[in-house]
Amino acid sequence: MAFKGDLEALVLGVLQGGSLHGYEIAKRIREVSETALSVGEGQLYPALHRLELEEYIESEWIPQEGKPSRKVYCLTQKGGDFLQEKQKAWEAFAKGVGSILSSVPKPTTSKRTALVQRVRFKALGGR
Amino acid sequence: MAFKGDLEALVLGVLQGGSLHGYEIAKRIREVSETALSVGEGQLYPALHRLELEEYIESEWIPQEGKPSRKVYCLTQKGGDFLQEKQKAWEAFAKGVGSILSSVPKPTTSKRTALVQRVRFKALGGR
DNA sequence: AACCCATACCTCTAAAAATGATGTATGATA
DNA sequence: TATCATACATCATTTTTAGAGGTATGGGTT
Numbered sequence: 001m002a003f004k005g006d007l008e009a010l011v012l013g014v015l016q017g018g019s020l021h022g023y024e025i026a027k028r029i030r031e032v033s034e035t036a037l038s039v040g041e042g043q044l045y046p047a048l049h050r051l052e053l054e055e056y057i058e059s060e061w062i063p064q065e066g067k068p069s070r071k072v073y074c075l076t077q078k079g080g081d082f083l084q085e086k087q088k089a090w091e092a093f094a095k096g097v098g099s100i101l102s103s104v105p106k107p108t109t110s111k112r113t114a115l116v117q118r119v120r121f122k123a124l125g126g127r
Numbered sequence: 128m129a130f131k132g133d134l135e136a137l138v139l140g141v142l143q144g145g146s147l148h149g150y151e152i153a154k155r156i157r158e159v160s161e162t163a164l165s166v167g168e169g170q171l172y173p174a175l176h177r178l179e180l181e182e183y184i185e186s187e188w189i190p191q192e193g194k195p196s197r198k199v200y201c202l203t204q205k206g207g208d209f210l211q212e213k214q215k216a217w218e219a220f221a222k223g224v225g226s227i228l229s230s231v232p233k234p235t236t237s238k239r240t241a242l243v244q245r246v247r248f249k250a251l252g253g254r
Numbered sequence: 255a256a257c258c259c260a261t262a263c264c265t266c267t268a269a270a271a272a273t274g275a276t277g278t279a280t281g282a283t284a
Numbered sequence: 285t286a287t288c289a290t291a292c293a294t295c296a297t298t299t300t301t302a303g304a305g306g307t308a309t310g311g312g313t314t
Contacts, residue, residue, distance in 0.1 A: 001164050001272085006224065007128070007300095013227040023262050032230070033223025037128050040302060045264060066310060068262040087228050094221050096160025097133065100140040101214050103159070128301085134271095150291050167273060172293060193281060195291040 003093045007039060007047050009086035012056060012079055021062070021070035022048055048073060056082050130220045134166060134174050136213035139183060139206055148189070148197035149175055175200060183209050 003009075014020065014028045025048075026039045048071075051057045056079030063069045075083070130136075141147065141155045152175075153166045175198075178184045183206030190196045202210070 001134070001166055001170075003130070003224075010224065010227050013230060016232040017230055021262080022264095029227065032227050034219075036219040036223035037227075039128055041263085042265080042303065043128075043301065049264095064262090067260095068308065070262070083228075090224060090228055092161075092163040094225070096163035097130075097137065097217060098221070100137050100156065100159050100164075101210075101217055103140060103144055105143040148291075149293095150289095168292085169274070169294080170272060173271095176293095191291090194289095195279065197291070 003090060006090075007043060008051060008056075009083065009090065010037070010039070011044070011047060011051060012075060012083040012086065015057065015073060015075040015079070016083070019072050019074040021072045023070070025073070051079070055079070130217060133217075134170060135178060135183075136210065136217065137164070137166070138171075138174060138178060139202060139210040139213065142184065142200060142202040142206070143210065146199050146201035148199045150197075152200070178206070182206070 010029055011025055014025050014032070017028075020028065022041075022044055026041065026044050029037050029039050048057070048059075052059055052073070055076055057073045058076055059071050059073050061069050062072050137156055138152055141152050141159070144155075147155065149168075149171060153168065153171050156164050156166050175184070175186075179186055179200070182203055184200045185203055186198050186200050188196050189199050
């Protein structure tokens with residue numbers, strides 16, 4: 001289960017906003033999510049290579065003076081289409097998790113009801 | 128990254144609605160999420176054992192006639208508290224992923240703008 | 255001068271997790 | 285008779301993740 005290919009989707013999502021290089025992609029993910037998400041480089045670079053192999057993104061080396069060259073990635077048409085699918089998959093996943101996590105606890109709201117439920121379970125052999 | 132312990136959270140979430148046995152928990156997760164989520168038994172049972180070990184849930188064997196006995200689990204106080212934390216973590220995670228995936232593509236909306244962006248990237252050495 | 259930090263790419267390994275198969279057992283259904 | 289649904293469980297294989305390490309440059313600190 002688990003939202004499959006979430007990192008891939010995230011990378012494509014960030015690239016929607018324009019072409020970026022790997023190091024910056026990782027920073028964006030941290031910043032945009034307000035540190036709720038964080039991608040290790042050991043995870044990001046292999047992911048970028050996979051995505052490029054599958055032609056969801058394309059890269060170009062951009063030299064810099066004084067600093068290491070950057071490999072700038074841009075989204076392909078195919079990548080954009082794939083991202084759309086991923087967005088739908090994410091929505092279904094999020095809806096599913098949401099509906100399970102935020103399902104109202106049986107005892108409607110009152111502590112008293114909770115107690116009754118507890119006792120009932122006890123009566124059935126629970127503790 | 129990835130929503131850590133999502134299966135654990137899901138199990139606790141389902142148990143909010145009342146005590147259940149493993150086989151039923153798996154079914155609930157499938158049903159409530161409208162098949163968006165599915166837990167393999169090879170994943171669920173070890174998870175239940177971990178949760179019980181950590182005292183987030185408690186179990187009781189309930190014999191049945193004709194059918195295999197059931198191990199019925201109920202949420203503990205500690206488990207309920209833990210679930211609350213997990214709910215918060217999920218919200219932060221979902222918000223993060225959501226804001227990245229549904230970030231408006233740079234080209235405001237028109238195809239023309241998209242083209243301009245494309246050309247601009249080209250001018251910078253991209254393709 | 256020596257050191258660490260930020261930038262920027264990358265790989266590798268050990269641990270963790272997911273998948274699917276296999277096992278046991280019963281009753282119902284086709 | 286065979287297969288499916290119930291109901292528990294383990295196990296091996298594969299996949300994923302996290303964290304460390306490696307290369308290289310320039311700027312700032314001690």
